[in-house]
Structures are given as C-alpha cells and as structure tokens.
Amino acid sequence: MRTELEATHSRPPMIRRAFAGVVLIIAAALALKLVIGFVIAIFWTVVVVAVVIALLWALKTIFW
DSSP states (O other), rough: OOOGGGGGGGSOOOOEEEEEEHHHHHHHHHHHHHHHHHHHHHHHHHHHHHHHHHHHHHHHHHOO
C-alpha cells in the first residue's frame, strides 16, 4: 500500500537539478582542460626531442 507521503518524492526539486547540471558541466570542463593540457605537454615534449635530434644530425653532418 502506498501512502501520500511516499509519493511526494518522485522528482528532485528544480533548483537541485539545475545545480547538479552546473556541477556536471564544471566537472566536464575541468576534465577536458586536464586532457588538453596533457596532450599539449606530450606535443611539446615530442617537439623538443625532435629539435634535439635535428640539431645533433645537423652537427654530425657539418663536422663529420
């Protein structure tokens, strides 16, 4: 048997749902920023390694 008190909590209040949506958007934005930062860090590491390899190759070509 259902009483009227049990049927009152069918949906969360609108303000609470809106706040949950804002928290979800902020969390997704932070996660995206973290992933983009990680990708950029890897990219610059690869660029530095490529520059060092190119520099060593150029020095070897010029002086050997």
